[in-house]
Amino acid sequence: MNGSFKIPLLLCLLGVSVSCSSRSTKKIDRPIVLPATGMIHENITGFTDKDISYALYIPGPSPATAVQDKDKTGAPPVKSLLPVMVLFDPHGSGLLPVRKYRELADRYQIILVGSNNAKNGLSIPEINGILSSVMKEITVYPIDTARIYVSGFSGGSRVAAIAAGTYPCIKGVIGCGAGLPGGAPSVGRKFDYFGIAGTADFNMFEMLRLDEEMTRAGIRHFITTFPGPHAWPPCEVMEEGFGWITLNAMRDGNLGKNNDMITGIMAGFDTRIKGYIHQNHLLAAANACREAIQFASGLVPAGKFEKQLESIKQEPFYAKQVGYRETIMKKEMEEQDVLEKSLLSKDLGWWKTRVALMDSRNMKGKNPEDTLMNARLKAFLSLYCYSLASAVMLHHEYSDAEKTIAVYEVADPPNPEPNYMRAIILAGRSEDDRAMKQLQVALVKGFTDKQRMNDQPEFQPLKSSPAWFDLLKTMK
Numbered sequence: 001m002n003g004s005f006k007i008p009l010l011l012c013l014l015g016v017s018v019s020c021s022s023r024s025t026k027k028i029d030r031p032i033v034l035p036a037t038g039m040i041h042e043n044i045t046g047f048t049d050k051d052i053s054y055a056l057y058i059p060g061p062s063p064a065t066a067v068q069d070k071d072k073t074g075a076p077p078v079k080s081l082l083p084v085m086v087l088f089d090p091h092g093s094g095l096l097p098v099r100k101y102r103e104l105a106d107r108y109q110i111i112l113v114g115s116n117n118a119k120n121g122l123s124i125p126e127i128n129g130i131l132s133s134v135m136k137e138i139t140v141y142p143i144d145t146a147r148i149y150v151s152g153f154s155g156g157s158r159v160a161a162i163a164a165g166t167y168p169c170i171k172g173v174i175g176c177g178a179g180l181p182g183g184a185p186s187v188g189r190k191f192d193y194f195g196i197a198g199t200a201d202f203n204m205f206e207m208l209r210l211d212e213e214m215t216r217a218g219i220r221h222f223i224t225t226f227p228g229p230h231a232w233p234p235c236e237v238m239e240e241g242f243g244w245i246t247l248n249a250m251r252d253g254n255l256g257k258n259n260d261m262i263t264g265i266m267a268g269f270d271t272r273i274k275g276y277i278h279q280n281h282l283l284a285a286a287n288a289c290r291e292a293i294q295f296a297s298g299l300v301p302a303g304k305f306e307k308q309l310e311s312i313k314q315e316p317f318y319a320k321q322v323g324y325r326e327t328i329m330k331k332e333m334e335e336q337d338v339l340e341k342s343l344l345s346k347d348l349g350w351w352k353t354r355v356a357l358m359d360s361r362n363m364k365g366k367n368p369e370d371t372l373m374n375a376r377l378k379a380f381l382s383l384y385c386y387s388l389a390s391a392v393m394l395h396h397e398y399s400d401a402e403k404t405i406a407v408y409e410v411a412d413p414p415n416p417e418p419n420y421m422r423a424i425i426l427a428g429r430s431e432d433d434r435a436m437k438q439l440q441v442a443l444v445k446g447f448t449d450k451q452r453m454n455d456q457p458e459f460q461p462l463k464s465s466p467a468w469f470d471l472l473k474t475m476k
Helices: 007-014 095-100 102-108 124-140 155-166 204-217 235-251 259-278 282-296 303-313 316-342 348-358 368-394 398-411 417-428 432-444 450-455 457-464 466-474
Strands: 040-045 053-057 082-088 111-115 143-153 170-176 192-198 221-226
Touching: 040 095, 053 095, 082 124, 082 155, 095 102, 095 111, 102 111, 102 235, 111 124, 124 143, 124 155, 143 155, 143 235, 155 170, 170 235, 192 204, 192 235, 204 221, 204 316, 221 235, 221 282, 235 259, 235 282, 259 282, 259 303, 282 303, 282 316, 316 348, 316 368, 348 368, 348 398, 368 398, 368 417, 398 417, 417 432, 417 457, 432 457, 432 466, 450 457, 457 466
Parallel strands: 082 111, 082 143, 143 170, 170 192, 192 221
Antiparallel strands: 040 053, 053 111
8 A cells, every 4th residue: 555545535436335333243145154263263255255355363252251052163152242353464464463463352352354355555446345345244243333443554554544434333443554545534534543653663753643633633543652663563562552442432332341451451551651761761651641641531530640741741851852853753754855866876885885874783872763763764765665666667667676676685685575576577587597596585585475476477487497396395
């Protein structure tokens, strides 16, 4: 997803909706035996649309509601309606987030559906079709239609926002590593939004800017960060999003108030804030106070956290950290512009020097914000190289592609994609031996997409080679 289209435009183009005003399970013409609870189902073909597939996890009954009787599958039947969260991965790996957040699904009693169809690079009509099918499919399950959520990472986060902007039944979004398509939120369709970005994520400032935009739009939201790169957040960070949507359900009267859960969440904030203050991470401490205040709103008193926030804001070092963050933000935008303009104009020697300056080993004695900025710039450069190389290869501009791929490899040495792309170009020139060597390097670096290799048009002549079969045998 390139994020260039706006939600209001999509609403006109998609022209679809789902009614979710009542808590009911949709009936279909044939009997359905639901997958067993308490286990991950890696790849389910759609009951309502055979063209979609997804990973699924339905938590078993919580200890308070467990029943002893079992159906013919041997699994305890689900007696009550559960909230559902549809997850969108940028590479179409629905299993990845379902497996990653299974523990949270058990703790918060929420069904996880990980789409295997939605991924980066799809057109608006393709996204439209996938979302329409997924929204029909989830009604097969015992879902609480007052508590339908979506989440995604990177391009998948933008797909999740598109879904929420299109379907009124979607109550909230947990967006990870990317904001909304088109930037500003739609004021016509409001949905709860919890944003998460790593401090080394090149989209971090995009996410942070959502705070002001969503405040103006009157959207209930919170944006938080964690120490990490552009990736699905760790389970303990994602739990903040699960906790937030659950407390919102209590606030809205869609879930009974659970005082033990609320107390536990607020105690966790207290511990985190004290830790940040002890480490002199006042920006993080202030943000945790703001998050605690919002989590407590309408449920428990937040005076303690309000006082802590005011105390932190009076600290001179807090003002210094805020000022330096703003300086870094401006510098980073300028550096991104330089990297974009230099990609095809500078030689490889210049790039090796430039990338070396971003290395954390050259940041000794610098402000930690500088180290994080350079990590974000390297990640930005890697993605920009991938995007440009893909575009120029599509138009058979192989000279520009080769130069971009060379910079890509310098910027992101462990990434197998530059070698895979180089193999495509070499195979297209009938340089089969060199193409195979690049594929071997890609596999050593961790390339595992056997289907993509088999479908690559340029690799068709390689399939008669014994080396090709040997290569496939080494892939998992």
